[in-house]
Amino acid sequence: MKELIEKAEVLQEALPYIRRFRGSRFVIKYGGHAMVDADLKRSFARDVALLRYVGLSPVVVHGGGPQIGEMLDRLGIQTRFVDGQRVTDEETMRVVEMVLGGGVNQELVGLICEHGGRAVGLSGQDDRFIVARRVEAAVDLGRVGEPTEVRPDVIERLLAGDFLPVIAPIGVDADGGPLNINADTVASKVAQALRAEKLILMTDTAGVRAADGRLLGSLDTARAQALIADGTISGGMIPKVRFALDAVANGVGKVHIVDGRTRHAVLLEIFTDQGIGTEVVE
Ligand SMILES: Nc1ncnc2c1ncn2[C@@H]1O[C@H](COP(=O)(O)OP(=O)(O)O)[C@@H](O)[C@H]1O
Numbered sequence: 695m696k697e698l699i700e701k702a703e704v705l706q707e708a709l710p711y712i713r714r715f716r717g718s719r720f721v722i723k724y725g726g727h728a729m730v731d732a733d734l735k736r737s738f739a740r741d742v743a744l745l746r747y748v749g750l751s752p753v754v755v756h757g758g759g760p761q762i763g764e765m766l767d768r769l770g771i772q773t774r775f776v777d778g779q780r781v782t783d784e785e786t787m788r789v790v791e792m793v794l795g796g797g798v799n800q801e802l803v804g805l806i807c808e809h810g811g812r813a814v815g816l817s818g819q820d821d822r823f824i825v826a827r828r829v830e831a832a833v834d835l836g837r838v839g840e841p842t843e844v845r846p847d848v849i850e851r852l853l854a855g856d857f858l859p860v861i862a863p864i865g866v867d868a869d870g871g872p873l874n875i876n877a878d879t880v881a882s883k884v885a886q887a888l889r890a891e892k893l894i895l896m897t898d899t900a901g902v903r904a905a906d907g908r909l910l911g912s913l914d915t916a917r918a919q920a921l922i923a924d925g926t927i928s929g930g931m932i933p934k935v936r937f938a939l940d941a942v943a944n945g946v947g948k949v950h951i952v953d954g955r956t957r958h959a960v961l962l963e964i965f966t967d968q969g970i971g972t973e974v975v976e
């Protein structure tokens with residue numbers, strides 16, 4: 695009996711958050727380990743379906759680096775990375791589109807729908823809603839892009855229709871050609887275009903760590919710049935932190951970098967007081 699009462703109390707504790715966040719947009723970047731572990735995958739899909747059922751408006755943006763790498767290996771296509779970005783020639787881009795848009799996206803849509811989530815998958819090609827340009831770098835990165843504009847119309851309509859958008863991070867250039875974009879960047883720009891209450895970036899580590907390995911509960915622009923400059927923040931954490939800051943500077947209420955290896959990380963972040971991971975502030 696005691697256990698049952700405790701369960702009921704957990705529900706009660708969520709009430710103020712459910713009231714406060716009713717109708718609010720939550721953009722969730724789904725990536726890292728949570729994408730490859732079958733149990734965590736299912737648990738994530740259930741969690742986002744639950745968010746929708748309690749009246750929030752979740753929008754998911756997913757990554758897929760490991761899945762793309764695996765397919766390229768199987769096809770015997772060589773790729774290389776420059777500054778953490780995959781050099782994307784035309785052939786590689788076709789694989790990226792296939793794996794992200796066809797594979798990863800539809801699998802996630804299927805799992806969310808299994809729990810009644812009414813998920814609809816799309817990429818920036820749909821209605822050309824993610825406009826992008828090629829990233830300029832010292833070496834030619836090929837079809838690697840950065841978003842220049844997110845036109846939220848199609849997402850707004852899906853949300854108005856009570857659907858749950860699941861977005862693959864592919865943009866279109868001025869000629870209508872596809873561009874491969876970092877998913878954190880897309881999630882940040884989508885959150886800005888939707889004026890989201892919160893942007894949650896799930897990753898495969900506890901949050902942002904200081905040079906001594908300590909987890910930073912909070913991170914502001916000045917500290918982030920210093921940590922990037924001295925190399926403490928490196929690799930994939932750089933775009934994550936940069937675009938988290940970009941989001942808070944441009945109308946997104948809060949941004950959190952959380953550990954996707956923790957079961958129910960998204961629910962814990964939204965419905966409890968103990969913030970988890972790293973909160974990014976201006
Ligand atoms: N200061 C830091 N704190 C935490 N992680 C860091 C830091 N600097 C670099 N990283 C690396 O960034 C990685 C997360 O980025 P990334 O590999 O792109 O994963 P994701 O799939 O979540 O985008 C971490 O696993 C870690 O190896």
Ligand SMILES: [Mg+2]
Nearest residue numbers: 757878930931
């Ligand atoms: Mg990354």
